[in-house]
Amino acid sequence: MEGQLVMIEADVKKRLGDFSLDANVSDERFICLTGKNGSGKTTLLNLIGGLLTPDDGYVTLNSRKITNLPIEQREVSIITPDSCIPHLNVDRHLVWGAKNKGFSVEPDYLAEIRTCLGISFNGKVKKLSLGMRERVALATSLISKPELMLIDEALSNIDNHRDFVDAFKNLATKAEIDVIFTTQYSDDSSQADHHYRLESGKSTRLF
DSSP states (O other): OTTOOOOEEEEEEEEETTEEEEEEEEEOSEEEEEOOTTSSHHHHHHHHHTSSOOSEEEEEETTEEOTTOOGGGSOEEEEOTTOSOTTSBHHHHHTHHHHHTTOOOOHHHHHHHHHHTTOOOOSBGGGSOHHHHHHHHHHHHHHTOOSEEEEESTTTTOSSHHHHHHHHHHHHHHTTOEEEEEESOGGGGGGOSEEEEEETTEEEEOO
8 A cells, every 4th residue: 555654553463262364454534344243243343443463473553562561551432332431421422532542522522422423412421222221432532632543333223324424534533543443234334435355264355
């Protein structure tokens, strides 16, 4: 990819029981990773995020080697449909990640995130629908400003899906956060800058 700044590079191998992953990603901005259940999508994200250690290979982020770094030093967040803190109210949840990293969130920015991502509700997170909890989890990660967000099937249950993804992509781009999101549906790649497909643990770059 001559002349292009590569933000995330991963070339990893991992064997888990009878399953073997041999995959690579080398791109930036908004990256879609498609594949059927069991194709290796989650395994690849866990290797990039530090929840698993590769048997062979490497992971770099903004030219920084993170292959063997602990999770808290990677500047990578992983969001799944279960990524929320149920007992917090929405406003406290939205700034939770930023507070843990030691910086405050401007009220105007918090209001912008709420408006753009359709978070008009309050109260305890545990009382929200799955789709609403996913909105809050994604917004919380975005506000904490990691270098890379790994979204594992956490966009699938959100109403007005395409509009939400467009709004989320615009906010991530504005914040200079790269994103890799997984989905079983190839049509979702139409909103991505790049598309990779995983089949039986092997990756193919489609664009």
